[in-house]
């Protein structure tokens with residue numbers, strides 16, 4: 195089974211693209227969603243976050259997301275510290291999930307594949323690319339956030355062109371080129387690759 199990474203900048207449309215793959219019967223691991231679950235359920239991770247960011251980041255056993263976001267989004271170093279604490283858990287959990295899959299290929303959707311040095315986990319990495327102005331507008335609309343906050347989040351990410359150049363294939367989500375045909379073409383390519391891989395051992 196092929197292990198596929200799906201990545202891109204904030205608001206590029208990773209989740210949108212992943213949902214199209216799901217309609218084709220492909221299973222997807224959503225790293226962001228799973229990281230949130232692990233931050234609520236993994237005792238070791240909870241303890242580490244409390245140690246680094248204070249007991250008040252959890253109240254009644256539940257993560258106080260607003261509190262944590264307020265701490266990390268105004269401080270680059272704290273954001274990278276949080277990422278560095280959560281990543282090993284998400285990476286381990288994603289590897290476990292991948293090893294349990296049995297189809298032709300399975301996808302892990304994650305914003306930080308290259309940044310977390312986990313690109314070696316994958317046989318093939320798909321990038322989702324969209325112009326910065328569109329990513330900015332989509333994120334403001336979806337998250338109901340201020341433009342300063344979204345600019346900050348975008349500035350904290352790896353340069354889009356560099357990231358896309360590292361990918362094996364790029365899906366353009368600029369609202370001009372149709373998404374579904376691009377996903378189907380990649381799906382066919384990946385099915386073919388998976389058959390060839392299993393034939394050649």
Ligand code: ATP
Nearest residue numbers: 203204205206207208209210211305332336367369
């Ligand atoms: P993040 O990294 O911030 O989670 P993402 O890359 O997963 O973002 P999505 O959540 O898929 O991006 O898309 C961001 C927003 O833009 C969503 O509200 C989504 O519905 C919208 N969107 C994405 N692609 C398109 C498109 N082609 N046409 C219209 N809206 C779109």
